[in-house]
Amino acid sequence: MEAAEIRAVLVTGAGGGVGRATTQALAEHGFRVYAAVHESGTEFLEHPDVRVLRMDVTDPASVAGAMAQVLADGCAALHGIVNNAAIIVQGPLELVTPQDLHHQFDVNVFGAVAVTQAFLPLLRAGRGRLVNITAATARLAGPFFGPISASKAALQSLSDAQRLELAHWGLPVVVIEPGFLDTAIFAKSAQATAKASAALTPAERALYEVQLRTVDAALAKSKPASPAIVADAVLKALTARRPKPRYTVGPDTRMLGLLARLPLRTRDRLIAGVMGLNKIPAAR
Numbered sequence: 296m297e298a299a300e301i302r303a304v305l306v307t308g309a310g311g312g313v314g315r316a317t318t319q320a321l322a323e324h325g326f327r328v329y330a331a332v333h334e335s336g337t338e339f340l341e342h343p344d345v346r347v348l349r350m351d352v353t354d355p356a357s358v359a360g361a362m363a364q365v366l367a368d369g370c371a372a373l374h375g376i377v378n379n380a381a382i383i384v385q386g387p388l389e390l391v392t393p394q395d396l397h398h399q400f401d402v403n404v405f406g407a408v409a410v411t412q413a414f415l416p417l418l419r420a421g422r423g424r425l426v427n428i429t430a431a432t433a434r435l436a437g438p439f440f441g442p443i444s445a446s447k448a449a450l451q452s453l454s455d456a457q458r459l460e461l462a463h464w465g466l467p468v469v470v471i472e473p474g475f476l477d478t479a480i481f482a483k484s485a486q487a488t489a490k491a492s493a494a495l496t497p498a499e500r501a502l503y504e505v506q507l508r509t510v511d512a513a514l515a516k517s518k519p520a521s522p523a524i525v526a527d528a529v530l531k532a533l534t535a536r537r538p539k540p541r542y543t544v545g546p547d548t549r550m551l552g553l554l555a556r557l558p559l560r561t562r563d564r565l566i567a568g569v570m571g572l573n574k575i576p577a578a579r
């Protein structure tokens with residue numbers, strides 16, 4: 296195949312669990328991958344069709360710099376943009392700082408929009424596809440996961456709008472909704488949460504202590520799936536003749552989807568039961 300015929304895809308957050316698996320799968324299937332890494336994951340898989348870029352999606356100069364690198368590499372058209380970079384901000388909404396909440400949206404929502412805006416001319420030139428990675432929690436916000444769930448719901452909503460806008464050019468917009476995955480995102484989030492918690496007063500910390508411990512214990516029983524299943528879905532989204540607008544990925548997403556459709560009181564009761572929150576005596 297001539298170099299000019301190789302289809303190129305930009306993947307953000309390529310140094311993470313899903314990003315690496317996706318980069319690898321795409322490179323193995325003959326794509327050139329512009330693997331945009333943030334801080335970690337720069338020691339990247341050796342493959343002649345993987346070009347590693349640095350990109351902080353919250354920094355317009357960094358996004359523009361990555362774009363300049365792609366152009367300088369001779370790439371004038373993209374077959375795909377995969378908005379995968381994300382963080383998790385968690386904790387009781389009463390105690391999450393405005394800075395942390397803003398940062399959640401800066402990375403997961405405004406960052407994805409900024410990357411899409413910057414690279415859309417190349418995607419249009421390549422008659423390519425926009426793939427946004429959201430989460431099953433976009434449709435089902437769980438207790439103490441308000442910031443991450445809200446950010447993914449926002450990205451989902453923006454994707455729905457943009458799907459209709461880009462249909463004029465025949466550019467598909469695909470949302471991939473994974474369930475619980477085995478990646479480092481939770482460890483990174485736990486570190487950030489511990490730091491945020493250290494800044495609270497003892498009285499503030501005590502407010503949700505039992506609930507947080509109970510939810511942690513319930514979540515520790517869930518089995519995460521391999522990030523490779525998301526890479527497979529991205530591959531499908533980029534290669535199917537008519538990609539679906541939404542792919543739900545993972546063994547737990549069916550149950551989460553069913554829960555999301557229940558009447559709110561029933562749903563709250565079930566979630567509180569699964570998390571063990573219904574066993575905690577109510578505060579007086």
Ligand SMILES: NC(=O)c1ccc[n+]([C@@H]2O[C@H](COP(=O)([O-])OP(=O)(O)OC[C@H]3O[C@@H](n4cnc5c(N)ncnc54)[C@H](OP(=O)(O)O)[C@@H]3O)[C@@H](O)[C@H]2O)c1
Nearest residue numbers: 308310311312313333334335351352380381430476478480
């Ligand atoms: N893991 C799950 O259970 C799960 C479930 C549903 C959806 N997802 C979604 O799957 C996608 C991939 O997550 P993952 O599980 O693979 O987590 P991950 O391993 O932490 O990967 C996330 C990547 O995003 C990067 N990132 C963070 N802030 C960034 C910034 N400002 N600019 C550019 N990149 C930034 C991280 O880089 P640094 O580490 O260097 O900061 C990391 O490489 C995310 O969209 C996530 O929300 C994950």
